Amino acid sequence: MRRIMRAVVMHEPGNVTVEEMLMPIILEPTDAIIKLAATCICGSDLWSYRGSEPVHEQRMGHEYVGTVVEVGEAVTTVEPGDFVVGSFCISCGECATCRSGYPSRCTTAATQGDAFVGMRAGGTQAEYARIALADGTLVKTPAPPTPEQLPSLLAASDVLGTGWFAADEAGAAPGKTVVVVGDGAVGLGAIIGAKQLGASRIIAMSRHADRQALARQFGATDIVEERGEEGIARIKELTDGLGADGVVEAVGNEASFDQALGCVRPGGHLSFVGVPHGVSLDMGRMFGAEVHMFGGPAAVRKYLPTMIDLIYRGEINPGAVFDLVLPLEQAAEGYAAMDERRATKVMLTV
Amino acid sequence: MRRIMRAVVMHEPGNVTVEEMLMPIILEPTDAIIKLAATCICGSDLWSYRGSEPVHEQRMGHEYVGTVVEVGEAVTTVEPGDFVVGSFCISCGECATCRSGYPSRCTTAATQGDAFVGMRAGGTQAEYARIALADGTLVKTPAPPTPEQLPSLLAASDVLGTGWFAADEAGAAPGKTVVVVGDGAVGLGAIIGAKQLGASRIIAMSRHADRQALARQFGATDIVEERGEEGIARIKELTDGLGADGVVEAVGNEASFDQALGCVRPGGHLSFVGVPHGVSLDMGRMFGAEVHMFGGPAAVRKYLPTMIDLIYRGEINPGAVFDLVLPLEQAAEGYAAMDERRATKVMLTV
16 A cells, blocks of 8 residues: 655645645656655746646655665665755766766656656655656765755755856856856856856846845855846946856846846857746847857756765855745745745755 | 949849949058959848848958958068958957957957958958958968869858858767758858868758769768758657757758757757848747757858868868859859859859
């Protein structure tokens, strides 16, 4: 008889409760079952919460850290008792696409119908979750985390990893100037990533005092409060009139794209990791701008070993993005707080 | 008293004649005046010829090879008598943008109002032309060209250089598969570039027998005749179901963009060098495709020394793209031939 657990369900926009659900089970020999230690609410969960994307009786959550409780017979790199972090993108680590640096587009996972966490066995806003292709997806931590390390590992699972990926794709490196458009959790993660990748100058575009402080703490060298054309003009002033070498777009709407595009120097790089909603770009304009552009689901898995290492060495503290921590049972309050902008990022303890 | 020369003028769409004009003179100490040996008609000239872009009494031409006849007092690298090749983009070679690999966006040239050939001193479909920032723009050939080398040097000035740039930005390199969408002169140039950059497999999408033959001669390893969804399916078949590492889009319309985008593997590179007309891309779709995208005026100058060297060593023969050669006086017939697709690329001898 299958056992029962608690898990978050979004019944319809704005209506989130915690319900009893069947516990996940091993479906493939490459699966692992983890007991969640913590999970969180993503900015992307708000699209359906706000009715901008269709939703009906949906299991939620794709960010996770926890302890392995069971593995399929083909799993070799993790075992029950291991504390693990994984990405929302399932990856085998061995196919041509994984090896080319894009585990977020793993061919094996796509073929198996398990490309993203939550597709076949529910989300991670739950007590337990099934993680497919465990060997390629999960990374074991050096030790069980302290309470201080736990939020940072959870951030690595998505927002830090996504921001880091964006900074990398924007060409963050020594001698380079990187602008981050968007001061949400992913934008803040991009600042940490840009700093670790050695960017010489990191300009955060932010007008919220608390996020500016976090941006500075994470490595931003400059803050620009202006937006739109004024913001672009300010970035040009700071970059010899040229624009930045790399720009991270971490919002996803038309205004933020315009702003980001205007801040890149000719030949520079623009990466976008906020899922774009209703943004269309004229290619003639892109031809005129002559900037490299790239976006998509972040290859978080690629950066996990480095991020975990830095967290355990105490060199980065991405967990500081969580400004509200609630038990899983209070998920509804977490959604409301993020929706009403009372919180930047909510951690749910399990 | 200024001397008189002959030059091509487009009076209005479809109406091209050769007229008497004042010869260009040195305007800046960094200028050179060249006597054209040959010039050509560009696919982009057809936009105005066909009335898709406004045109009124316009001097035409931006591709050129010829002999220096006069230099400004600040010019040090070329002198009267030198045979030279240059790009349609004026570049100083010294500003931060030139040094970053994008001489096509030279800051000095833009500041001076001389970013593109033809802006202040007429086009190169003429007996003489003024070339600004001569030291950074012109490259002296090792010797005056033979009649066989002349068309290839002219191709290097734009179509080969543009195609090469596109192949480079598409990531052409050993082990990589590159698809070229568009079998015009730039697409054919991209095949030469991809081969020289070491691409392991070069797939030309072409349905014209004569251009297929040229594509093979230039280095294409495969030809795909299908277009649209069928073409994409064929490329997937040839690439283990993944798509190509790099795709060059050398047409510039909506259908060619769709085809190009569908042929790139996740994480791969799409470069576009055909000036896009009426093409708009949804960024949500780009997020889903997860491909690097880049386009703009080609940094031809960067590749000129290498291209010239290969032409003089007889290793490449890009001049084969010219399938109609006419004297400058017959420019009108050249425009008509390209407009009616009786010619792929027309060379005008001066």
